[in-house]
Amino acid sequence: MQNNFDWAHGFIINFALSNGASPEAAPIRRFLSQMTGMYADQQAAEALLKYGDPLIYEYYDLGAPDNAGDLAFGSSITYPGKIGDEYFMTKGHLHAILETAEVYNTLSGTGFMLMENGDGDVRLMPLQPGVAVYVPKGYAHRSVNSGSEPLVTFFTLRADAGHDYGTIEAKGFRNLVVERNGRPELVDNPRWK
Ligand code: MN
Numbered sequence: 001m002q003n004n005f006d007w008a009h010g011f012i013i014n015f016a017l018s019n020g021a022s023p024e025a026a027p028i029r030r031f032l033s034q035m036t037g038m039y040a041d042q043q044a045a046e047a048l049l050k051y052g053d054p055l056i057y058e059y060y061d062l063g064a065p066d067n068a069g070d071l072a073f074g075s076s077i078t079y080p081g082k083i084g085d086e087y088f089m090t091k092g093h094l095h096a097i098l099e100t101a102e103v104y105n106t107l108s109g110t111g112f113m114l115m116e117n118g119d120g121d122v123r124l125m126p127l128q129p130g131v132a133v134y135v136p137k138g139y140a141h142r143s144v145n146s147g148s149e150p151l152v153t154f155f156t157l158r159a160d161a162g163h164d165y166g167t168i169e170a171k172g173f174r175n176l177v178v179e180r181n182g183r184p185e186l187v188d189n190p191r192w193k
Helices: 042-049 166-171
Strands: 028-031 055-061 071-078 102-108 111-117 122-127 132-135 139-145 151-158 175-180 183-188
Touching (some): 111 132, 111 175, 139 151, 139 166
Antiparallel strands (some): 028 055, 055 071, 071 151, 102 132, 111 139
């Protein structure tokens, strides 16, 4: 099937990412070297980087026009693994238009959506097939893969929302999702500013 992104008249696309049939848009890839400062265990990150630069996650942004009435959508794939005891995760972000919600639906894999707002309200929602997560407006959000397979999600939000990565890069999240006694656990982030 040939993908034809006709935003004005509608379209269908091949979206079977887990079968290797990806949208024609190239994925944006994030390797550990691009986010070492985001993991709590800096020594573990540096030790891993001596042997290579693992791909942590990638996402497809299908390039909706920047209009309030259009819907941006795409897919993110967060790979399984840990830095120290902290699971592989996305950078996480706020929307440039802060008052913008988003829906994530998990296609395969298991993990969590870590969310927090400016008042310090923290929510940890499951990412698993058959469960959709509503990320409310004003909440920073990050996907965390606590499973052993790639975590593949579909997301959609208003097309002109934009992204703010800088706030999280500077402050971090208040909490981390780590493995304790073989299970995922939410703990305080000692490096939160
Ligand atoms: Mn978002």
